[in-house]
Amino acid sequence: MKRTRTTVIDIARAAGVSKSTVSLVLQGSPLVNEATRAKVSAVIRELGYVYNRSAANLRQAKSGIVGIVVNDLTNSFFAELAVGMDMVVQSAGYVQFLANTGESVDRQREVIASMREHGIAGLILSPARGTQISDLKPLIDSGIPVVLVVRNLPGAKVSSLLSDNYAGTLQAVEHLVGLGHRRIAFMGGYADTAVFEERVRGYRDALMRAGLPSGDDFIFNSAPSRAGGVAVVEKMLLRAERPTAAVCFNDAVAFGVCDGLRAARMEPGVDFGVVGFDDVIEAKTAVPALTTVSVDPQGMGQRAAQLLLKQINSERAEPEAQLLSVRLVVRESSGIGKNVRNREEHA
Incomplete structure (x- = not known):
């Protein structure tokens, strides 16, 4: 009777680990802890598996x-x-x-x-x-x-x-400043990512160029998602002094910000300016159409x-x-600047 060849799947099943873990052990990866490595190695010896590195390299090459x-x-x-x-x-x-x-x-x-x-x-x-x-x-x-x-x-x-994350938020803030906004927020994103740091740096530098405060009080962190956008609006509404517009970490957050504003009976692009980042397909067809930094995904x-x-x-x-390079695409959600000063006085 012909003996069936032992496979990586056999080893994974016998050791109670994933096939990927067995592969890492075979490749000598440092990502596997010693206890798991020892257990998998024992099963390899017990089943008599031989790793054909040349064949593996050949598969990869082709x-x-x-x-x-x-x-x-x-x-x-x-x-x-x-x-x-x-x-x-x-x-x-x-x-x-x-x-x-x-x-x-x-x-x-x-x-x-x-x-x-x-x-x-x-x-x-x-x-x-x-x-x-x-x-x-x-x-x-x-x-x-x-x-x-x-x-x-x-x-x-x-x-x-x-x-160019830095240039993108720089353009977005300058656009809002040009519309008359003086209290501009940055909404969404995880603070421990390089993308967040680059976009916030552009946001702060644009405020500085306009002679406005650094914006530290108006940076609202959240998951970079639609739900995260809703959550940051809820945080914003608790503030005694509120922003009148926001540059959002991405379009997903911007859509959520628009949802959160409507839930608070505020109209995006009328009562509050919203700018996204990415220019996904839905940005053009959203209501209101989203002003955003176009990355061309x-x-x-x-x-x-x-x-x-x-x-x-x-x-x-x-x-x-x-x-x-990126470019700002101006649509309806950022507003046209009408009554901005009046909104700031009553925010």
Whole structure:
């Protein structure tokens, strides 16, 4: 009777761990704790499994798969980003392997390990909060090209594609100042991300240029989501002195801010100016249509995929950093400045 070959799945089942964890152990990854490594190694010995590294490398070299890992696929920005990437990788003969981490670093490690097991040719990653450079080390050491998109990891020796977050909020605040607003808030976003820091820096510098206070009292943190936007409006309404307009961390927050304002019987674009960031497809058709900083998510996805393919097709590709320009798209939600002074006096 012919003996069935032991597989990684057999080891995972016997050790009570995921297939990705077994792969990490086989690759000698430092991401696995010692107790788990010992348990998996014991099962490997017991079942007599032999890791064919040459075959694994061969699978990877011939791979037609590109990995794409994003931190929040519930945000339509990332869905549009992924569509742009798919347009490019598909036309180049690759298949997109898409995963969402939901801002979990542990989940991110698992999906990246799984992608490596499937032999991806390269990876585009929008890192989850708390991602460290060490999390990318197994990829870098194995020679798999990596492109960071939306969020950067300073010091990581990989390519990156980012939008000009600083210039975007600078333009947004200057627009609101030009409409007569003097109390302008920044709403939404996690304070421990580089994107937040860059956008808030643009917000503060624009206020300073206009001779206005730094805005520290009007920075409202929340999840970068529609629900987060509703929550920050509730916080704002508790203030004795309220802003009359806001630059939002992204369009999702801006939509939530509009919802929160309506719940408080305030009309976006009339009683309160709202500016978003991203210019997702819904921004143009929202009521009121959303004034926002246009990043062109699909175009950004296309550029990221093109950069990755360039890395894949180059034998010795040097890390490349690209900063994409942005522009303010003025629509109805920021208002036209009418009666701004009167609103400020009664806010």
